Amino acid sequence: MSVKFCVSLCQLNPTVGDLSGNADKALAAHRHGIEKGADFVALPEMFLTGYQTQDLVMKPAFLDDVAEKLAKLAQDCKNGPALGIGAPILEDSLLYNVYFVLKDGEVHTLTRKHHLPNDQVFDEKRLFKSGPLSGPFSIGPIRIGTPICEDAWYEDVCETMAESGAELLLIPNGSPYYSGKFDRRMNHMVSRVVETGLPLVYLNLVGGQDDQVFDGGSFVLNPGGHMAVRMPLFDEAYTEVTFRQTEDGWVAEAGMLADHPTLEEQEYRAMVEGLRDYMGKTGFSKVILGLSGGVDSAIVATIASDALGPENVHCVMMPSEYTSNESLDDAADVAKSLGCRLDTVPISEGRAAITATLAPMFEGFAADLTEENIQSRLRGLFLMAMSNKFGSMLLTTGNKSEVAVGYATIYGDMAGGYNPIKDLYKTRVFATCRWRNENHADWMKGPKGAVIPINIIDKPPTAELRPDQKDEDSLPPYDVLDGILTMLMEGDASVADCVAAGYDHDTVKKVEHLLYISEYKRFQSAPGPRLTKKAFWLDRRYPIANRWRDPS
Numbered sequence: 001m002s003v004k005f006c007v008s009l010c011q012l013n014p015t016v017g018d019l020s021g022n023a024d025k026a027l028a029a030h031r032h033g034i035e036k037g038a039d040f041v042a043l044p045e046m047f048l049t050g051y052q053t054q055d056l057v058m059k060p061a062f063l064d065d066v067a068e069k070l071a072k073l074a075q076d077c078k079n080g081p082a083l084g085i086g087a088p089i090l091e092d093s094l095l096y097n098v099y100f101v102l103k104d105g106e107v108h109t110l111t112r113k114h115h116l117p118n119d120q121v122f123d124e125k126r127l128f129k130s131g132p133l134s135g136p137f138s139i140g141p142i143r144i145g146t147p148i149c150e151d152a153w154y155e156d157v158c159e160t161m162a163e164s165g166a167e168l169l170l171i172p173n174g175s176p177y178y179s180g181k182f183d184r185r186m187n188h189m190v191s192r193v194v195e196t197g198l199p200l201v202y203l204n205l206v207g208g209q210d211d212q213v214f215d216g217g218s219f220v221l222n223p224g225g226h227m228a229v230r231m232p233l234f235d236e237a238y239t240e241v242t243f244r245q246t247e248d249g250w251v252a253e254a255g256m257l258a259d260h261p262t263l264e265e266q267e268y269r270a271m272v273e274g275l276r277d278y279m280g281k282t283g284f285s286k287v288i289l290g291l292s293g294g295v296d297s298a299i300v301a302t303i304a305s306d307a308l309g310p311e312n313v314h315c316v317m318m319p320s321e322y323t324s325n326e327s328l329d330d331a332a333d334v335a336k337s338l339g340c341r342l343d344t345v346p347i348s349e350g351r352a353a354i355t356a357t358l359a360p361m362f363e364g365f366a367a368d369l370t371e372e373n374i375q376s377r378l379r380g381l382f383l384m385a386m387s388n389k390f391g392s393m394l395l396t397t398g399n400k401s402e403v404a405v406g407y408a409t410i411y412g413d414m415a416g417g418y419n420p421i422k423d424l425y426k427t428r429v430f431a432t433c434r435w436r437n438e439n440h441a442d443w444m445k446g447p448k449g450a451v452i453p454i455n456i457i458d459k460p461p462t463a464e465l466r467p468d469q470k471d472e473d474s475l476p477p478y479d480v481l482d483g484i485l486t487m488l489m490e491g492d493a494s495v496a497d498c499v500a501a502g503y504d505h506d507t508v509k510k511v512e513h514l515l516y517i518s519e520y521k522r523f524q525s526a527p528g529p530r531l532t533k534k535a536f537w538l539d540r541r542y543p544i545a546n547r548w549r550d551p552s
Helices: 019-035 054-058 060-076 148-154 155-163 182-197 263-281 294-307 325-338 348-362 369-391 401-405 424-439 454-458 480-490 494-500 505-517 519-523
Strands: 004-011 040-042 082-090 095-102 106-112 137-139 142-145 170-175 202-204 206-207 213-214 219-222 228-232 237-246 251-253 285-290 313-317 341-344
Touching: 004 019, 004 202, 019 040, 019 082, 054 060, 054 142, 060 106, 060 142, 082 106, 082 170, 095 137, 106 137, 137 251, 142 155, 148 170, 148 182, 155 170, 155 182, 155 285, 170 182, 182 219, 206 263, 213 263, 219 251, 219 424, 228 237, 228 313, 263 294, 263 424, 285 294, 285 369, 294 313, 294 325, 294 424, 294 454, 313 325, 313 369, 325 341, 325 454, 348 369, 348 401, 369 424, 401 480, 401 505, 424 480, 480 494, 480 505, 494 505
Parallel strands: 004 040, 040 082, 142 170, 170 202, 285 313, 313 341
Antiparallel strands: 004 237, 082 095, 095 106, 137 142, 202 219, 206 213, 219 228, 237 251
16 A cells, blocks of 8 residues: 555635634644644744734844744644744844744644745845755655645755655745736746756745735645646635555646636725725724716725625715716616615715815916816815724725726825725726626625616716816826836837837827826825735835936
8 A cells, every 4th residue: 555645735714813713724724734644834934923923023022923823822732743834033133034843742844935936025134034945844755845835936946845755845935916817826846846857836825915915726736737726716615635656756646626717806805805804904994985976986885795794894985066866876776786785975064164174275277177177175074984984994995097096185085994806907997897797706795687778888087076077178088097007017019119019109108197196195095905916015116306307
């Protein structure tokens, strides 16, 4: 009979800073492993602290607490299989990102992360010391190498472990989502398998943390790059993988092969999970938002309903004299379709009072954007008051296109605690509304069907801050705007590149100018789930005071 080794893969959702709660989850995973007869129970990178901790990990009291919780967890898991878990460690005044193996009540072995990511959303070189290249550890009949996340994106760590006798590569990850990320992971991991000839386990976190959403999607590859196990995207899940020793080495037996949704569903799911976890992990259960009758607030209300349930979503329509009956009807239709509460709070009286108060100071000045922004800021004031009074999180509703060019009012419609569509371009907003009307899944708490009236999707976008206003009065058509922004931001293209792609030179220069002068607004904007590799905040960091413009 061939020798077998069973690994319990625990694709779970920790909370940053909740050391006790995360330790309890780890203990529950260990007990699950015992029930399933596992020889080894594996959790992802930095699971004990949650990920990413940012500068919290440098606080001495925090590290002391981590060490205490880790020692207690080792004792609590004394009987049964070994447990692998990620956590930081301070050694000789040097901080490391470490994967611990706990066995027989103590630390059996530890591996320090060698390659520290320092791009996109990661600042690990600022926080951690690079660990040395290290070899595998032995558990029962098998020797396991544990390259930690970034370590597996390069050849050297995996090759060193293989040359040191590793028979299996188990890679604990804290890898956040962006569109198409799974395929990129897969390509890199197949390369490691081909180079080393070893089976490989890729174990990832799930759950939202601030602007990042960890999407799980853990998998197991056999030598040759053949898929043996594929876990679901975004869901917490357990699965047991049995490795069998053969004359040619260890091989994983076929197991769970979860289907992965389309990219459209993944993107929408990321926004839902990002909001759901941001709420839960900050202690909120209800949201409030301004529902204007436009497409952006409609999709935010829908995302919120799917994340929290319609009963926890409070929509407020705040009409002025410029608000059309069509917008009033459209807002009412959205709230009715979703099953959300809708209140109407007119702002005309308040706006008139503010305008009258300011009139002596503004005498001699023509009416302009100032008066338009008073409306937006008054709505923000009302919504923040209701947020405070009712204990609900205020959601903002600005899409990525508007956030990019500053087509939003700071301290007005930008007021709020979270923005579910912050990284969703306007053209993607339209497409997402159509997709959601045609699709429903078990993880959505909102109702099935066409919850966003087609009129909202098809009508020309407008802020309704002056008579007959349309977004295209101030901005290029959104397909043009999004095309230019995608080149300038996602591709770091030059103005000349954009012109070569067919865009008008003056239009590109206008968009570039708006992009740069709006940095101060984004610096003060609410966080939102990351969908691309160039989301605002950690992915794209530009100076606020900046006079450079592309000379082309």
